[in-house]
Amino acid sequence: MATTARPLVSVKALDGDMATDAAGVPMPHVMKAPIRPDVITFVHRLVSCNSRQPYAVSRKAGHQTSAESWGTGRAVSRIPRVGGGGTHRAGQGAFGNMCRGGRMFAPTRIWRKWHRRVNVRLRRVAVASALAATAVPAIVTARGHRIESVPEFPLVVSDSAEGIEKTAQAIKVLKQLGAYADAEKAKQSVGIRPGKGKMRNRRYINRKGPLIVYGTEGSKIVKAFRNLPGVDVANVERLNLLDLAPGGHLGRFVIWTESAFKKLDEVYGSFEASSSKKKGFVLPRPKMTNADLGRLINSDEVQSVVKPINKEVKRREARKNPLKNAAAVLKLNPYFGTARRMAVLAEAARVKARKEKINSKRTKLSEEASKIKAAGKAWYQTMISDSDYTEFDVFSKWLGVSQ
Amino acid sequence: RPQMSSEAAKVVVPESVLLKRKREELWAAEKKTKAVEEKKKSSENIKVIYARAKQYAEEYDAQDKELVQLKREARMKGGFYVSPEAKLLFVVRIRGINAMHPKTKKILQLLRLRQIFNGVFLKVNKATINMLRRVEPYVAYGYPNLKSVRELIYKRGYGKLNKQRIPLTNNKVIEEGLGKHNIICIEDLVHEILTVGPHFKEANNFLWPFKLKAPLGGLKKKRNHYVEGGDAGNRENYINQLVRRMN
Numbered sequence: 023m024a025t026t027a028r029p030l031v032s033v034k035a036l037d038g039d040m041a042t043d044a045a046g047v048p049m050p051h052v053m054k055a056p057i058r059p060d061v062i063t064f065v066h067r068l069v070s071c072n073s074r075q076p077y078a079v080s081r082k083a084g085h086q087t088s089a090e091s092w093g094t095g096r097a098v099s100r101i102p103r104v105g106g107g108g109t110h111r112a113g114q115g116a117f118g119n120m121c122r123g124g125r126m127f128a129p130t131r132i133w134r135k136w137h138r139r140v141n142v143r144l145r146r147v148a149v150a151s152a153l154a155a156t157a158v159p160a161i162v163t164a165r166g167h168r169i170e171s172v173p174e175f176p177l178v179v180s181d182s183a184e185g186i187e188k189t190a191q192a193i194k195v196l197k198q199l200g201a202y203a204d205a206e207k208a209k210q211s212v213g214i215r216p217g218k219g220k221m222r223n224r225r226y227i228n229r230k231g232p233l234i235v236y237g238t239e240g241s242k243i244v245k246a247f248r249n250l251p252g253v254d255v256a257n258v259e260r261l262n263l264l265d266l267a268p269g270g271h272l273g274r275f276v277i278w279t280e281s282a283f284k285k286l287d288e289v290y291g292s293f294e295a296s297s298s299k300k301k302g303f304v305l306p307r308p309k310m311t312n313a314d315l316g317r318l319i320n321s322d323e324v325q326s327v328v329k330p331i332n333k334e335v336k337r338r339e340a341r342k343n344p345l346k347n348a349a350a351v352l353k354l355n356p357y358f359g360t361a362r363r364m365a366v367l368a369e370a371a372r373v374k375a376r377k378e379k380i381n382s383k384r385t386k387l388s389e390e391a392s393k394i395k396a397a398g399k400a401w402y403q404t405m406i407s408d409s410d411y412t413e414f415d416v417f418s419k420w421l422g423v424s425q
Numbered sequence: 426r427p428q429m430s431s432e433a434a435k436v437v438v439p440e441s442v443l444l445k446r447k448r449e450e451l452w453a454a455e456k457k458t459k460a461v462e463e464k465k466k467s468s469e470n471i472k473v474i475y476a477r478a479k480q481y482a483e484e485y486d487a488q489d490k491e492l493v494q495l496k497r498e499a500r501m502k503g504g505f506y507v508s509p510e511a512k513l514l515f516v517v518r519i520r521g522i523n524a525m526h527p528k529t530k531k532i533l534q535l536l537r538l539r540q541i542f543n544g545v546f547l548k549v550n551k552a553t554i555n556m557l558r559r560v561e562p563y564v565a566y567g568y569p570n571l572k573s574v575r576e577l578i579y580k581r582g583y584g585k586l587n588k589q590r591i592p593l594t595n596n597k598v599i600e601e602g603l604g605k606h607n608i609i610c611i612e613d614l615v616h617e618i619l620t621v622g623p624h625f626k627e628a629n630n631f632l633w634p635f636k637l638k639a640p641l642g643g644l645k646k647k648r649n650h651y652v653e654g655g656d657a658g659n660r661e662n663y664i665n666q667l668v669r670r671m672n
Contacts, residue, residue, distance in 0.1 A: 344579040
């Protein structure tokens with residue numbers, strides 16, 4: 023909370039104001055309060071209950087009969103039935119919630135709890151948070167206000183605005199400030215409410231325009247602005263969450279008068295000093311003093327103790343069967359290759375040795391004898407190939423010789 | 426464009442960025458040296474593993490030859506060579522998990538045989554023999570030979586690392602699990618199991634119980650003992666045939 027470097031908000035001068043050389047008003051501390059949409063939703067929901075009017079069904083409804091059950095034995099259900107005769111109503115079921123003309127289930131009662139209490143501090147924190155949100159143009163735009171032509175945020179107007187009496191002049195002022203687009207949007211949005219509300223004295227609805235906040239009690243500004251649809255007026259000492267965050271949504275477009283803006287510090291205090299108007303109230307402190315995560319992470323203090331980034335993805339090693347896959351075996355047992363090779367060579371050598379041994383033990387045929395043997399083998403081959411001739415097919419069939 | 430470059434030369438680089446750059450250089454350098462070191466270590470390792478595998482192969486050959494020689498010697502003298510009793514057993518559970526006496530169930534759990542056709546290696550001593558005797562109708566066991574041990578560990582070997590069942594795809598897994606007992610490759614593991622070495626307990630416990638398939642060709646008769654023509658109990662060397670069919 024660098025209160026030493028509080029920005030200055032310039033005050034917009036209206037036509038007819040004397041030219042001042044004032045640098046501006048320092049930003050009040052409320053505008054730096056933490057923005058807590060969760061607190062605001064909570065408080066807004068509860069606080070909205072407080073202007074409710076009770077509704078209930080008539081106490082007598084459904085019981086204005088002297089119906090009695092006919093009991094069993096009459097082939098009808100046991101629901102109490104209206105006595106008497108001569109009319110449709112006689113014998114009809116009564117009293118039950120299932121009966122036509124009967125009392126409803128759990129008739130609504132007026133002693134239902136309509137209002138909710140909210141802790142004072144919570145209420146104040148919610149308003150402070152909502153005020154902080156009104157200073158952020160992004161949030162205000164997100165809420166839907168037309169603030170494209172507004173020169174500065176927050177928008178502070180000189181105190182001559184508090185003297186405005188006529189609505190025509192009020193419109194002129196809004197146009198000067200670039201705030202008329204928002205007010206115009208509200209004016210054009212007037213329409214008939216969908217639903218039963220239109221027959222219950224809530225016929226017209228419209229969007230919310232700017233909220234004018236004034237500082238001095240009894241200013242004529244209230245009367246000037248109050249007829250403008252969508253435009254609300256509020257005294258800075260009595261700011262309402264339902265106006266600052268309508269519908270529970272942060273970021274109402276607020277137009278401050280100079281005296282109102284200056285009073286904010288008095289009304290809400292600062293983060294250290296308690297407010298003078300709200301006894302013992304100090305603005306809530308944010309959870310993180312520096313919420314810029316990017317800056318924090320990339321700061322030297324963090325980066326110096328951080329481990330190197332690890333981008334390698336450890337994937338499962340495909341399991342290959344070493345009894346079948348050569349690469350898998352060699353990975354496990356590099357000696358396998360040599361062992362196999364040696365075994366193969368040894369086997370080949372063994373086979374050869376055995377062959378030689380046998381051959382040496384066999385009686386050697388003489389040259390002549392081996393020639394004769396070879397000739398005999400050759401003749402056998404020709405005999406087989408000869409019998410392959412197709413000419414002899416019929417002959418062989420006749421003979422019954424199988425190939 | 427030329428204007429931008431002259432402007433860029435005047436841009437002040439924040440100190441944090443400079444520090445980060447320096448740090449990243451340091452990390453990159455560290456990573457590189459580590460990678461180089463690791464490569465060197467692994468290449469040295471391969472040499473060691475090669476040498477050991479060779480040594481074991483020779484050892485196994487020598488053992489086989491010795492056995493033959495001793496037998497021949499004894500036969501020549503007219504006597505008999507009785508080979509020493511086996512030190513290693515392979516136990517396979519052949520029955521399911523239903524309707525079991527709680528004590529036998531517990532013993533099978535202690536033997537890490539929680540599922541049908543699970544197999545474990547077991548050291549032979551009084552304690553284990555007595556345990557096996559109590560669970561005899563549920564298991565088939567015998568004395569595995571080198572081929573059985575090797576094929577089981579190669580094909581169905583998984584190690585217990587960090588309580589997880591990790592396949593033995595490369596020797597790093599084994600080194601991580603059993604490095605402190607000087608078992609750094611799969612051949613070391615096979616040797617330790619086969620010869621029931623000094624760190625058999627750790628090596629065996631490192632091996633997750635083998636999940637074998639149901640034997641091709643079927644079992645003879647689960648309900649009977651092997652000697653009665655069934656499958657349960659000690660079948661000594663014939664366990665190897667069973668392992669061939671189940672692996």
